[in-house]
Amino acid sequence: LGNKVASLIALLAITKLPTFIYGSGTILIKGGTVANHDLAFPSDVLIRDGIITEVAPTIEAPPGATVLDAGGMYVMPGGIDPHTHLDMPFMGSVAVDDFFSGQVAALAGGTTMHIDFALPVNHDLMAGYKLWKEKASRSCMDYGFHMAITRWDEQVSKDMAELVLEGINSFKFFMAYKNVLQVTDSELVEGLQRCKDLGALPMVHAENGDAIAWLQSRLLSAGIRGPEGQALSRPPALEGEATSRAIRLAGVVGVPLYVVHVMSIDAMEEIARARRSGQRVVGEPVASGLALEENPLWDSNFTRAAAFVMSPPIRSAEHGQALKKALASGVLQLVATDHAVFNSTQKAAGRNDFTRIPNGVNGIEERLHVTWQEMVVTGLSTPSDFVRMTSTAAAQIFNIYPRKGRVAAGSDADVIVLDPRVTHTLGVGSHHSRMDTNVYEGKQIQGKVVATISRGRLVWHQGKLNVEPNSGRFVPMPAFGPLFEGLDEQYRRRGIFPYGPTPVLRGPEAAAGTAATTSQ
Ligand code: URP
Ligand code: ZN
Ligand code: ZN
Ligand code: ZN
16 A cells, blocks of 8 residues: 555646656657567657657657667557446446546556446436546546447437447447346347447347346345355356357347457357357457456455456356467457456445445456466467557457557557566555455566556656546547448348348239238
């Protein structure tokens, strides 16, 4: 905690100082290895006024430039966390990290953009959008929004079109959280069709909420009231079933699908099968699902156990191992966090009933380090693969590449420097989130983000933050991204609406060449 207090004091002191003392807006990163998703190569990087202006073998320092020595280090695009819940009201609590504290944590961990899930207010999308804009107004890094759809009607359908014009190109459907956020299959197919028409990517939280509710009440009556009930009430089969259902419904409608927080072999195998069959399905594991395992849910200390409660649940080690291999091989595409943090007193609301423990774990600060450790240090993936799964894939899927997700001239200067030689330990003592627990407590990491540049400003360097409220921007994400390219031809060949089917002509109408209007 000492570290945390010290860095917050530094943050407060620093934010009052004029920014020019940190350089003229020009930063030169010298002597590092630039890693993009497709290539890693030794290069200098020059940044001016928020943009990367030059990537070349040797660049002379312009007068007044801040020069960072990156010898022996990787220079990579800043992380993009495609799945966060900052300042979210949920299960009777409000997540303790707001846009400022969550983003400070993100920047300290090398993430320079996140996409947060705006929730409708009483099913009203525009009210939810307005509220989320207010929540994000003091942002210190770039962000975008997904919008959740919690019921279906004409107004929702209209508002979706309006939100697409505002720069939201993805809509999330919850197949769980019965009587709160869950949609029915008929609502889901309406939403999938609307997404297809708008060129927006549908996302699903895939768990069978009805079966979960049934299991929850059976467990509670059997006297299982603790956090272990979270795992027991949400078995992998219910995640696999809903994932399969969502994928098949998206296949019938003919729209790409993004499956958030893939936590089980069961769900991953459904995604693998769909991708092999030619369907455009994106699978998003989260850092906690890759690196953690479920044992702490059985811990006799309620606070420790409750800290691990999220949905779908963190599972046994074999699931995490399989998810990592699926990620390494490209069956799964990108790593998120689902950062949704509730402190111990909030989680205590479910002390006698696990169904009342606010769901969610931390990760916005730890994601890059955990992914580096689990994927690169273990030799499963290369530094370029790491860039793809932590940054580039998100930029491509949400249609903001190469403005984001690449170190190249013309791209936004969201850049990190990672020193693979530095070891450090994750936990409450060093993290920047407002959380009073950390699911990665004590985890050793080989490799550390030593500098973060957010739109051209050095916001994290050698353990010190220099963030400014109101410096983040909303990044509009245009519809009809790469996942929609060429789909029209696929529809035509498969005879999917609007290309087919056509009515069978029968009787006199057939002779006349018009469709039958009465049965023959
Ligand atoms: O437990 C979780 N995942 N909390 C956040 C809400 C969600 O389902 O993504
Ligand atoms: Zn340095
Ligand atoms: Zn979810
Ligand atoms: Zn989530």
